[in-house]
Amino acid sequence: MTGDDVSRSAMHDDGHDRQDDGPTCELDDHTAEQVLRGLTSSEHAALLEVLTAWRDQVQPGAPVAVGDELATWLRDGCVPARATPSEHREAMINGSPPVDDNVIAITDAPSRRGRARRVVVRLAAASAATTILSSGLAAAGALPSPVQRVVSRAVRVVGIDLPRPERPVLAPAPTSTSRADAPSTTAPPPEAPFVAPRPPATPIVGATAEIMTTQTTTDTTSPDGTASATTVAPTTSTTKERPDDSRRDDTGGAAGQRVTRRDGCESKRPHAEERPRAKRQSCRVCAKAGGRRWLSPRPGHARRSVARRDCESRAASTERRGAPSSATTTTTTTSAPKP
Amino acid sequence: MTHRGQEFPGDFAVTLAGAQGGEPQALRDLFEWLGPPIAGFLRSRGATDADGTANEVFLRAFRTVQTFRGDAYQFRTWVFTITRNLLIDERRRAARRVELVFDDLNGGRRDPAGDAEEDALAALGDERVAELLRQLSPEQREVIALRVIADLSIDQVAAITGRGYEAVKALQRRGLAALKRVIEREPVPR
Numbered sequence: 001m002t003g004d005d006v007s008r009s010a011m012h013d014d015g016h017d018r019q020d021d022g023p024t025c026e027l028d029d030h031t032a033e034q035v036l037r038g039l040t041s042s043e044h045a046a047l048l049e050v051l052t053a054w055r056d057q058v059q060p061g062a063p064v065a066v067g068d069e070l071a072t073w074l075r076d077g078c079v080p081a082r083a084t085p086s087e088h089r090e091a092m093i094n095g096s097p098p099v100d101d102n103v104i105a106i107t108d109a110p111s112r113r114g115r116a117r118r119v120v121v122r123l124a125a126a127s128a129a130t131t132i133l134s135s136g137l138a139a140a141g142a143l144p145s146p147v148q149r150v151v152s153r154a155v156r157v158v159g160i161d162l163p164r165p166e167r168p169v170l171a172p173a174p175t176s177t178s179r180a181d182a183p184s185t186t187a188p189p190p191e192a193p194f195v196a197p198r199p200p201a202t203p204i205v206g207a208t209a210e211i212m213t214t215q216t217t218t219d220t221t222s223p224d225g226t227a228s229a230t231t232v233a234p235t236t237s238t239t240k241e242r243p244d245d246s247r248r249d250d251t252g253g254a255a256g257q258r259v260t261r262r263d264g265c266e267s268k269r270p271h272a273e274e275r276p277r278a279k280r281q282s283c284r285v286c287a288k289a290g291g292r293r294w295l296s297p298r299p300g301h302a303r304r305s306v307a308r309r310d311c312e313s314r315a316a317s318t319e320r321r322g323a324p325s326s327a328t329t330t331t332t333t334t335s336a337p338k339p
Numbered sequence: 340m341t342h343r344g345q346e347f348p349g350d351f352a353v354t355l356a357g358a359q360g361g362e363p364q365a366l367r368d369l370f371e372w373l374g375p376p377i378a379g380f381l382r383s384r385g386a387t388d389a390d391g392t393a394n395e396v397f398l399r400a401f402r403t404v405q406t407f408r409g410d411a412y413q414f415r416t417w418v419f420t421i422t423r424n425l426l427i428d429e430r431r432r433a434a435r436r437v438e439l440v441f442d443d444l445n446g447g448r449r450d451p452a453g454d455a456e457e458d459a460l461a462a463l464g465d466e467r468v469a470e471l472l473r474q475l476s477p478e479q480r481e482v483i484a485l486r487v488i489a490d491l492s493i494d495q496v497a498a499i500t501g502r503g504y505e506a507v508k509a510l511q512r513r514g515l516a517a518l519k520r521v522i523e524r525e526p527v528p529r
Binding site for chain 2: 027028029032033035036044046047050051053054055057058059060061062063064065066067069070073074075076077078
């Protein structure tokens with residue numbers, strides 16, 4: 001690539017050359033330089049004449065009118081104070097950087113990019129220090145209880161076990177407080193002792209007594225002398241027996257009394273009558289197959305239908321095997337005595 | 340490479356030290372050295388108030404002269420860079436003013452002839468020179484003005500305009516070629 005090509009490509013990069021299509025071989029760089037210096041032959045005298053006329057019209061040698069502020073500088077002089085950073089920046093904006101290294105040392109002025117970089121570095125360092133500090137405090141369990149609880153709960157998801165804050169076991173409410181004196185149906189008697197934590201009680205299902213009559217089979221003889229087995233339909237009666245102490249809580253505490261749960265938190269459990277009871281239904285399919293599966297649907301529990309399908313499929317497979325454990329023909333009557 | 344007027348009349352290092360110390364004589368020497376070419380360049384570029392803009396150039400230069408390190412050649416480049424940037428700022432402000440005025444008067448239509456350089460060419464006394472210079476692109480006019488009127492070298496022009504050395508050479512060569520073509524097409528005066 002010749003120098004002329006470089007110049008041509010540079011002009012195309014600029015995109016402002018209006019004479020791209022015209023002849024450009026009339027002047028070379030050397031001749032153009034000579035014309036600009038005023039050292040040209042008679043061949044380019046007309047060009048030089050135009051440039052000289054332009055120069056004369058703008059009068060680059062004419063004296064300049066001096067304004068008041070500049071006149072003060074030129075008359076009295078001024079001991080310029082050390083340039084402030086803003087003046088440094090202003091000089092950088094108004095004047096281009098020096099051509100080489102010997103010119104102007106404005107580089108000691110903080111540039112905007114450098115200041116932004118320092119701000120970013122400081123923010124990053126502050127966030128890193130905060131993260132490390134909070135992690136250490138969380139590991140030591142020294143964070144405030146609500147924060148420690150939230151952090152512990154959050155990091156347990158990823159398998160990190162952090163200490164959880166200990167909740168203090170509250171002493172029983174004093175009898176002299178107005179809270180104890182307030183009339184309440186669920187308030188414990190003032191002399192209610194402190195109930196120690198208990199292991200979780202068995203589910204209610206375990207507390208239900210099931211009374212199933214066993215299957216009775218009577219051998220009879222048919223008129224043709226063949227023996228046949230007649231199955232007397234058994235009666236399966238299921239009786240739900242509530243515990244005697246209906247005020248007894250599932251967690252071991254008496255209803256309406258302050259109890260201490262497993263996590264050490266003391267709470268007051270409502271009476272059993274006040275708590276909503278979950279409907280209990282027996283799965284007919286399971287009962288037909290001889291199983292003892294119970295469904296305890298809760299409101300909004302979506303697995304009930306799944307469990308029912310599971311029971312149905314299990315019953316179907318049992319019938320296909322042809323070996324029901326209880327009877328070949330059974331009539332199941334499930335009756336739940338009304339309370 | 341030396342150019343006409345590039346040489347500082349005296350010892351530039353001493354003058355620069357005096358200007359950085361706030362001596363009035365040093366400041367006057369610098370102003371007398373660079374004031375006229377700066378004002379001429381501003382006129383050639385269509386500055387509305389060339390002398391006022393030249394005053395502003397020197398005020399900015401004197402306020403920050405303590406930070407300057409270099410010789411006379413580099414000082415000249417530095418001051419002309421300030422001049423060019425001030426001129427650009429002034430044109431932007433003028434363009435905004437013109438835009439606002441014509442928005443008010445013409446319901447949003449802009450004046451197609453609202454160009455500061457065109458105004459500068461129109462202000463030239465010689466219509467022939469103005470017509471010839473209109474054939475150049477603004478970049479070519481700027482480069483040739485810096486070379487001819489401000490008497491700067493290609494290196495200095497490249498540093499001031501932010502272009503490469505070869506780009507500046509190409510701009511001046513193509514500009515002069517265009518001028519020459521127009522001159523040769525002109526009818527010979529009888």
